[in-house]
Amino acid sequence: MARFPHRLLGLASAAFAAVSLQGAAAQQEGENLAPYQMLRSLQFVQDTVVTGDHSAGEMQRYLIGAIDKRLRAVDPSVYSDPRNVDAALIYAMSGGNPSTLEYLVSRDVAGNFDNRVADILRKYLSGQGTMVVNTLKAMVPEYRNERIGPYLALVAGNVAVAGTPLEALEFYDWARLAAPGTIVEEAALRRSVSIAVEADLVDRGMGYARKYARRYVHSPYASQFADLFVLLVVRHYGKDVAAADVEGTLAFMDADRRREVYLRMARQAAIAGKNDLTRYASEQATGISGGADDRNAEQLARLYGGMADIPSEKVGDAMKTIADLPMATLSPADQALRAAAQAIADAVVRPPVAQGAGSERLAQDTGATVAPTRDAVIDTASSANDVRGSGSAPGQTAGDSAAKDVSDFQTYVDRGRSTLNAIDDLLKEEGVLQ
Incomplete structure (x- = not known):
């Protein structure tokens, strides 16, 4: 397995150290980071994990717990800043505690949270996403240029895949193009390969596979991708897939x-x-x-x-x-x-x-x-x-x-x-x- 580039690893280590020092200073001096600042650290760590530094997983777990406490502890007036509202929503869509979003929305007397988004995520995170699929699809364009846009598009793809897989591909395409080099793109690409395999979209599937192999071959989820790629090749080798196609994709590994x-x-x-x-x-x-x-x-x-x-x-x-x-x-x-x-x-x-x-x-x-x-x-x-x-x-x-x-x-x-x-x-x- 190729090692994560030393320069990026050094940057990641420095960032982790900075986060730790900031946290220690905050405790000692009574100063606290805003939720959106802590979320940036979580996003950086998650993106680092899917691009190859699996040692960052421990930092990810720490940050998820720390952000959860911080979101609940801050004064409600903090959420008058839209960046902190977005931080809470993105946290919920990034593996955070679903009950924390419920807690914040129930105490939002100032109307800082969009109740439509909150209701969609509440149902999605509880496994009832199909109940709001049409509302979610209509809302994605509205939030396309917002900070939560790529995450909302990814969620829309996850909900749409059961009923309209081709439409889900469109949501995934937009999510990955709006958030290149991130955990959002990794998830969107991997799930796009899955849809292409099931729908026999060979050309699109091979295209997604090449992009994934080039960018995320060291992701913790690369094994899932490998199984999908193998299935695509076994089904179509000699017809729509040739040896050159296989070698062109695996050349990045x-x-x-x-x-x-x-x-x-x-x-x-x-x-x-x-x-x-x-x-x-x-x-x-x-x-x-x-x-x-x-x-x-x-x-x-x-x-x-x-x-x-x-x-x-x-x-x-x-x-x-x-x-x-x-x-x-x-x-x-x-x-x-x-x-x-x-x-x-x-x-x-x-x-x-x-x-x-x-x-x-x-x-x-x-x-x-x-x-x-x-x-x-x-x-x-x-x-x-x-x-x-x-x-x-x-x-x-x-x-x-x-x-x-x-x-x-x-x-x-x-x-x-x-x-x-x-x-x-x-x-x-x-x-x-x-």
Whole structure:
């Protein structure tokens, strides 16, 4: 993993130190920062996290707690400054405590808060965003040039995605263009890739993917992006996606990340029966060296590449390659894939056997079975770093995904056996098997 640029890291450290010193001075001298000043620090830290400095996560948690206390403690007259009102709203949309916004609005006797915005966010943060979807859509243009504009557009996209995903893309496009280089753009790009994958918008999806890989490959959410990108490629490789498209996107990643994505791609392609893509991704992963997991990556590439060769004249070599892989170095799910690959390879080369005494009917032996397993627990990024919302496409946990992968491959094995039986029947009808 490439290190965060030293200059930016130095700036971040200096900013964190300044925030800490300001906080200490405030406590000692009784001077307090205005909410909008504290929010700027939170925004800086969140933007730093999604661009690669994960060590800033602790500072983010501290600032969220400090801002929460400050918003509740200040004199209500502070909110006569629109910057502090916006700070409270942005805080609520950036992972803050939803009850704090409710607290402030309920005590707003001066009418500093726009009740329409407050009501929309109240329902959105409580999971009832669809109740105000039309009001929210109409309000986004009104606040387009305001400080809360990009955040409100992101929220509108999150609400619209369930019913009108193409309209959600428009909100995300505006949000990221209005807030480049921020956590807002990161979230909007990632969710745009998700929509493009589900809607089969290949060109737009690849465009969003290239932008994300160029700017946010070190985000805590980059793993989610990688899964979406792999799904997009596996579905459309050889039609609307070529090797050059894949390489053009992954070129922005360091060697370890490129290899990881190629291995994910090879695995999913092997399960989907996309043998050309499996071979290509396996070869690309094998050709990348220099990381700490070279040996393990090579073994995984051999496993997936061997699976691609099972339906070919190289089935013998594939069986040997797969059999030589040490089980101890594979995850439980990959152990199951190895067993499944061996089962179907055995079925391919096994001579037909008679079914029943005196029967002339010949069929492939179907005695082998492969039990699905689950992957070991995989660490994922905490949602605490994300801009609040659930705009990404419905997904699965890492364990559920692994179990589904193995189940899909079991189906592939069963389908292969059925195909072999059908071939036997056809050969018998043609008089080849007597």
